[in-house]
Amino acid sequence: MKVNPLEPMKAKITEIETMTEIEKLITIKLHDREYAESFSYTPGQFVTLGVMGVGEAPISICTAQNDELELEFCIRNAGRVTNAIHKLKVGDTVWGRGPYGNGFPMDVYEGNDLLLIAGGLGIAPIRGVLQYALQNREKYGDISVLYGVRCYDLMLFKDDMLDYFRNGDRHGVKFYLSYEDKEDQVCYGLACERDDRCMHGMVTDLFKKIDRPSKKTYAIIGGPPIMYKFTIMQLEKLNFRPERVYMTLERRMRCGVGQCGHCIVGTGKSIKYVCKDGPVFTLWDAMNTKGMI
Amino acid sequence: MTRRLTVDELTRVEGHGGVEVVLDGSEVKDVKFNIFEGPRFFESIIKTVHYEKIPDMTRRICAICTASHSLASIGAIENAFNVENTPQTELLRDLLIHGESIESHALHVYMLALPDFLGYPDAFAMSADHMDAVKNALALKKTGNMIHTTLSWRDVHGMNERVGGFSKAPTEEALTEVKTMLEKAQPAAELAVELFKGFELPTYNESDNVLMAIDPGERFGYLGTHVLVSGGERHPQEDYEKLTNERVYRHSYAKHSTYDDGPFMVGALPRIRLSHDKLTGTALEMYREHSDMVDPRNTLSNNFCQALELVHDVERGIEVIDTLLSNGLEDEGLAAFEVHESRGINVVEAPRGLLYHDYSFDESGCITKANIITPTAQNAANVEKDIRVIAGNHVGEDAELMNNIEVMIRAYDPCISCSVHLVRLK
Amino acid sequence: MLVKVLAKSSFSSFVGALGDYGDLYAPVKTSEKVHSFKEIESLTDIDLSYTRTMIPPKKFFIHPEEVIFEFNIDEELYIEPPGGDERIVLFGVHSCDINALNLLAKVFTEELPDKYYLERKERSFIVGVSCVPDEYCFCHSTGTSYAQEGFELFLHDIGDSYFVRVGSLKGHEFIATHPSLFEAAEQSHYDSFKDAERKMYASFTNELEMAGLQDLLDMAYESEVWTEYGDKCLGCGSCNLVCPRCRCYDVEDHINLDLNTGERVRKWYSCMLSEHGLVAGGHNFRPTARERIRNRFNCKGSLREDMPNCVGCGRCTVFCPAEIDYVEVMKKVRGDLK
Amino acid sequence: MKPRVGIFSLTGCAGDQLQILNMEDELLDLVSHIHIVDFQEGSSYKEEGPVDIAFVEGSVSTETDLKHLKEIRERSKVLIAFGNCAVEGGIQAMRNDEGSIDERLKEVYGVEPGFFDARLSKPLSEYVDVDLDIPGCPVEKEETLRAITSLLHGDTPLRFTYPVCVECKLNEYPCVIIESGKPCLGPVIRAGCDARCPGLGLDCIGCRGPVDSASGFAAEYSMLLEKGYSKEFILNRLRVFSGEVKEDFLGGDQ
Ligand SMILES: Cc1cc2nc3c(=O)[nH]c(=O)nc-3n(C[C@H](O)[C@H](O)[C@H](O)COP(=O)(O)OP(=O)(O)OC[C@H]3O[C@@H](n4cnc5c(N)ncnc54)[C@H](O)[C@@H]3O)c2cc1C
Ligand code: SF4
Ligand code: SF4
């Protein structure tokens, strides 16, 4: 079947949902049935998505594996390729390779509590983790989600997230929300609705709201580089052991398969490729790999 | 009642210029050939710069005459430091400047001037009905450019021709390829003459012209050390200040040149007129056949003369390449010489006419003073004279008058970006 | 390992026979300080006394710039450009470069086999040659002064003949089809070979202590060394481009004027260039020369398959316009811990 | 509908427009994909109205240039600074920090201040938003063509963000700094010319202007000082195509 790992595979866009001014949720269906059926992945893995004549960009798969032969991506218009993807319509072709990288080890987390922490676009991979955990609810203990947004307009997956927020008990998840924009009326309304779950501030402020996590909790983080440092400080305060903290990183990538060298991090002692050794790493990895966060 | 007629911006010329004519009834009150390209101050900018990089800077005075500027500049430096060049260098330079002439004339004759004669706004529009002419033009232009890139290493602002020779000699294969291109381009060059010989020259600007051109030596060409003036005078290039007598005029903002207090013309017409007996075979034949098209009293003949030069350039190019190939090419490196406090002056024929560079150096070879006189600056006074003549003779619509003036100016192939000393009046 | 002897008097027949396998490339002197692997037309072009080429032989396997796909938008096709079937002989490769190719092969073939690399490797014939180190070589420190594998034949100069090690089946077949060129190796040949190796080893003047370098680099993360050399660094990328172990590349799509066809090109890149660590949104993970040079030395110093990511060829020092000396920097890292 | 393209020029040598005319093999194909509304050097045809892609060559050196530029910006969707003069101010900006324009006018024309409509030569970005720059003195044909096709394709053209040395190495040209100590500017100049000058054994004079990260300037400057070149020599060299080389580019020790 596929012989050249760099050769993109054809896929059709089956659905487009505009989520915010700069983010769209794009559903694709792989053209090659065999490839589609053999396409298995864990949350946190990514593919490269491309447009002919423009290029490719690494994008997280933001769902958990399911029987539908379709994949969802939350894509922010941030540059050439993502802009080209934003211009496409339902029925248009995109090109993909993957899945690549190491996702979140959902099997390792089995029997444990989960604390998911996401900021901004970082919710994309975390949503997959959440979906997976909820689909396999019996395998996991308590599940809490801390999601920080700048304002309501920039909240991603609004329907899902508000559903978790409002009906968390039914889904089996405690969902906390923070918002940065003081003036945001919608978020203020949410905070009034449930002030134990929603507040003005940074995502790290939500640590004040949650119960003290049990010793058998795994923390799972997705967000912009700046968020990691502060989140980890909070987790360290709560005595999280470094191998119980997982996070997904972003770097520039050209190949996705450990060749092009752009995503390299670390020192002589520990050089890592975010694409193939990650993008999911533990805090212990980060402590041993300088420059990772 | 006086009328002010203007062409705000001349098109299909290099750089920015305009025309203003003030008429009182049919009496010509005033004419201005305005040049309003911004000031670039090359002569002051290059001060303190080491001679080695001077040609790299001065060739950027103008894109279409880049090789002429660099050769004028290199020559002036070599004259200052008494550099001896090899025969191979001389031949390569001769080829280079012929290449530039082909490229420039192909562009001007076919793509900028021909639309005037056939009544189109540009070569692109013309291509709808005269695809062949446009393709010829492009093929010829490409040939000229190919000489330029082979010797100078870029279409515009090359770098390979240097003080003391060429940094890298072209390979024999490359030259052979150029020769093949030149041979293929011959019909296109001859067609230019055929095309232009068919156009009747308007007579509205007939008047006396003083003509000035280089003395090319044995063969018709663009390099030399002396300047010829119609009437039989011959002056060494070192006397250029006397020949050009530059002055700043309040209105037009290239400095204007005069000779013996009157305007004079440089360019293809003077060159052909003063040295036609030195043209190559076909070009000479064609000249003889159509010598009536070379009218020294009618500057519009300039286009026809450019077409003749195209034929000559192509033939001469082939000849030079043959000589180079039979001598065998060698990577000679650059000539050695000593730098000292000195002054050097050099003249070449740019496609549009005589071009002078004059530099003074300190003992480390850095420029202390520079003077550059370009063909368009020299022609400016003559252009104004022609405008007066045309306006004076004109009967009929003002629009037609202005169009005639524009066509006439374009015939000079003015290169305004080249005019160096240019500023617009506030 | 199979071993044979090739008399120097048979040298030209040997090179001629190599030419039967494919196009012959060997080191040629191209300027005062540069040698290059070039296609050989005449035996006299070959300069086996060279120390190092500027661009290493990796250029034959991952081209400096190459089309990896042609595409057609209307037809929705990515097409691999025809691989070609020309076979090449690389003659005169030194041990450091062979070892570098071995490590490069791991990157390009181990996890996800790179088709382009594999095909070219398949169609190549590598002949190693022993060398004499200069003041920049330190391959004895990096353990790469001897190549155990990754070649078809390896020629060791032992006076009036070459001691030939046979490194692959292809090499063996070559010997089998040209029996008249080779002699059996006698004890005396083995002795001369060992002598020559000993002499070579003794002639190194440059040295880098490798023990624990990985840890030291880690500890020197905030060292002043990086600022000092970051200030000196021009950021020109030369060090990476001449390094036989560097393999960073960039990918670009180019579309033709018909707005339908085009190509995807991959070309060598360098971690010393400012955009190497830039991501969308404008965040640069290695914003200044200090971070970039630190990253490069850490990458070089790291181990892979127990071998450092540097084979001690000295190229990056020799071809750095700013004269930054690799060994000097690493020595400072050793001496300047924080 | 074909995109409306304008090719405008301010103060310069007109070499960048000429490079478009020099695309002899592609020119006719190219003009069939676009609708040219203004091309001073190539055509008398002019059309008012909006412009999709405006190429502007030359620097702003007169009040007239400035007025013209603002008009172009007003009517254009994408404005491209086309060539070194437009991107950096060009060769004519080299002495901007040495003496006033009036002194130069006096020197070259022998006229009093205020006589002419002249100002210090500046790049377009000094006065208007520039969407894309295509550097070079002159621009490279291939890069220009690639930029146009990329724009026609609805994409943002790729820019060269690395220095000439990269192309020099990929071509296996001997480094002229290392071989003969020539003052090559390749390390700090934007690639895209395929290292033409080093390929001829010449030092790069920087006609494509500084590479995006100007951090190498200080290192280049001290390297050349160390090689024995004088400060004036180096500045004369660095400034030809880099506009006013900012003092802080050169580090503290100058
Ligand atoms: C593992 C992984 C998972 C990811 N998942 C997602 C996801 O789920 N959703 C998502 O939206 N994104 C995701 N990203 C980020 C996404 O890959 C980038 O946003 C994308 O690569 C941008 O590509 P582009 O071609 O659109 O931008 P480009 O145009 O290639 O921009 C790339 C870089 O070049 C810079 N750049 C571009 N033009 C210029 C210029 N003119 N001047 C200076 N700099 C410039 C940009 O700032 C940026 O740093 C992920 C990244 C990684 C590594
Ligand atoms: S880092 Fe330098 S010495 Fe080491 S292999 Fe690369 S170029 Fe050679
Ligand atoms: S010659 Fe110039 S461009 Fe080439 S590597 Fe040396 S410094 Fe860089």
Ligand code: SF4
């Ligand atoms: S090497 Fe330098 S001067 Fe030469 S063309 Fe390239 S950028 Fe211009």
